Amino acid sequence: MKQPPSTRRVFSLVLLVLAGAAVAGGALGTIGETLRPSVPPPRAADPRASQPPRERATSLAPAPGPQPTLVSDRSNRLFDAQYLQGARQALEQLPALSGHRLTVFHSIHFHDDGRINLDLVDPQQPDHVDSYHFERGQWRKGNPVNPQQFAPTISLQRSSTPLANIDFDAVPRVARALQEQRNALQHPASEVGHVYVIVRKAGKLVWLPDEVAGDRESARLQFDAQGIARSVKRVDGRN
Structure with missing residues (x-):
């Protein structure tokens, strides 16, 4: 008859079984961690993702509403006070003339295409006179x-006046007065193309032309030094 195993042997076997299970569990855990695919941690939400896409800075589509009307390349400069004042300032700023008191001899001629012609006394040599011409936005010195x-009838002493005494704003006033008479007396009306001022004795300024020839009658105008029409007289063919 067999002897039952002793308590010590049974206890030793139990310990061996538990130790083997523990070692096997640790190995399986290590293998599982190695084979498990790595999952990145969740990223913080990008605040830009919820924003609508930005619009383009420029658009190729035409702007709504009426488009600007094209302006003719050529305009009558006799009616453009800003242009005339700009030409005057450009003359005064020429290196040879800047800072000097400028004196005009005899006349200044203004044309509808923007040209301006005048004669100036040389500020360095008062007995010398030179012509100056303004065209295409620039002044040039001409001939003596x-x-x-x-x-x-005309002399340097009698027919000269400071440039400061001549108001370039008078040119549009004279041109408008002449054009009004042309519109009333001519059919079709011609456009004013030339206005000029003459320096007479004692520096008196006379703006010309002062007459408009109409189809059936003419008009004579009288301007003051500022180019204001002080009187307009109609003249028919019998006068």
């Missing part, structure tokens, strides 16, 4: 002028 060729 001999005042003696106009004697005895």
Whole structure:
């Protein structure tokens, strides 16, 4: 008859079984961690994702509403006071003239295409006169002028005045007054193309032309030094 195993042997076997199970569990856990795919931690939400896409800075589509009307390349500069004042300032700022008191001899001629012609006394040599011409936005010095060729009716002393005494804003006023008479007396009306001022004795300024020839009658105008029409007289063919 067999002897039952002793308590010590049974206890030793139990310990061996538990130890083996523990070792096997640790190995399986290590293997599981190695084979498990890595999952990245959740990323913080991007605040830009909820924003609508930004609009383009520029658009190729035409702006709504009426489009600007094209302006003719050519305009009558006799009616453009800003242009005339700009030409005057450009003349005064020429290196040879800047800072000097400028004196005009005899006349200044203004044209509808923007040209301006005048004669100036040389600020360094008061007995010399030179022509100056404004065209395409620039002034250029022209030929010398001999005042003696106009004697005895015109002289340097009698027919000169400071440029400061001549109001360039008078040009549009004279041109408008002439154009009004042309519109009334001519069919079709011609456009004013030339306005000029003459310096007469003692610096008196006379703006010309002062007459408009109409289809059936004419008009004579009288301007003051500022180009304001002080009187308009109609003249028919019998006068």
